Amino acid sequence: MTTSSPETMAAAELALPPGAEPVARSNWQLFRRRFFRHKLAVLSIIVLFFLILVCFGASWLAPFPKNQTNLLITPGGPSAKHWFGTNEVGQDLLTQVMYGGQISLKIGLAVAFFSTVVGVVVGAMAGFYGGWIDQGLSRGTDLFLIVPELAILGVAIQRLGRSDNSFIIVLAALGWMYVARVVRGQVLSIKQKEFVEAARASGASGTRIVVRHILPNCIGPIMVNATLAIAAAVIAESTLTYLGLGLQPPATSWGILLNQAESAVTETSKFYLVFFPGAFLVLTVLAVNFLGDGLRDAFDPQSEHGSK
Numbered sequence: 032m033t034t035s036s037p038e039t040m041a042a043a044e045l046a047l048p049p050g051a052e053p054v055a056r057s058n059w060q061l062f063r064r065r066f067f068r069h070k071l072a073v074l075s076i077i078v079l080f081f082l083i084l085v086c087f088g089a090s091w092l093a094p095f096p097k098n099q100t101n102l103l104i105t106p107g108g109p110s111a112k113h114w115f116g117t118n119e120v121g122q123d124l125l126t127q128v129m130y131g132g133q134i135s136l137k138i139g140l141a142v143a144f145f146s147t148v149v150g151v152v153v154g155a156m157a158g159f160y161g162g163w164i165d166q167g168l169s170r171g172t173d174l175f176l177i178v179p180e181l182a183i184l185g186v187a188i189q190r191l192g193r194s195d196n197s198f199i200i201v202l203a204a205l206g207w208m209y210v211a212r213v214v215r216g217q218v219l220s221i222k223q224k225e226f227v228e229a230a231r232a233s234g235a236s237g238t239r240i241v242v243r244h245i246l247p248n249c250i251g252p253i254m255v256n257a258t259l260a261i262a263a264a265v266i267a268e269s270t271l272t273y274l275g276l277g278l279q280p281p282a283t284s285w286g287i288l289l290n291q292a293e294s295a296v297t298e299t300s301k302f303y304l305v306f307f308p309g310a311f312l313v314l315t316v317l318a319v320n321f322l323g324d325g326l327r328d329a330f331d332p333q334s335e336h337g338s339k
Contacts, residue, residue, distance in 0.1 A: 213252045
């Protein structure tokens with residue numbers, strides 16, 4: 032009597048019944064399958080959706096009006112009426128955190144969008160056309176990369192004004208280089224493939240080849256870098272504002288709330304003034320980073336989660 036090895040038994044279990052054909056799956060179905068296997072990425076989408084809903088729906092969801100002060104209220108920690116407590120001027124901290132997220136998330140999303148668009152255009156042109164175009168764009172990208180970002184940000188914000196739109200313009204102008212370098216490398220590799228040569232032989236224009244054939248194959252690295260740009264922009268805004276170089280009241284952002292609570296760091300009884308804005312900031316950055324990990328694994332069939 033012969034015994035079957037575990038490998039043979041596993042192969043038999045996976046064998047298709049007679050007459051059955053394997054089910055063909057589209058790239059989108061494969062991507063979705065791999066992505067939903069990344070539990071932290073799925074959880075991150077839920078968290079980000081919740082944060083966006085709560086912050087941008089603050090006009091309807093916040094328990095108190097924005098920047099409402101009540102000097103008759105004694106500053107205190109979390110309670111049944113004020114879940115996150117109140118600050119020195121009687122403002123409800125939960126309300127301020129919700130409204131503060133509007134500016135912080137707006138800056139992060141807008142910077143990610145504009146820096147990604149610019150980076151994709153520059154990187155695709157440099158990688159596809161090569162020659163003096165590649166040399167010029169690559170040297171310009173390297174020049175921007177060596178610029179000390181925080182110093183330039185501080186000076187530029189002082190000149191352009193301390194508004195959220197100024198932050199978006201400056202951060203996008205300083206953040207496109209990373210996407211450009213990634214896209215350039217991808218385009219240099221993909222443009223040598225057979226399907227690109229076939230498109231070129233069929234008479235397709237350079238723009239059509241890039242847009243229809245090359246960039247769709249670069250979507251993975253582009254999306255991952257876009258998510259990282261969100262986290263970087265949110266951190267940059269909060270850092271500059273905390274240092275006093277960014278937004279100023281009556282505007283409200285998580286960085287402003289941390290700046291206003293600076294004196295509470297050494298006072299245990301007022302630690303909640305730092306904890307809640309900081310927790311929302313950290314939660315956003317972690318969720319965006321885990322989402323980026325999930326997208327990277329989903330777009331890469333050879334990744335750990337994609338191969339399981």
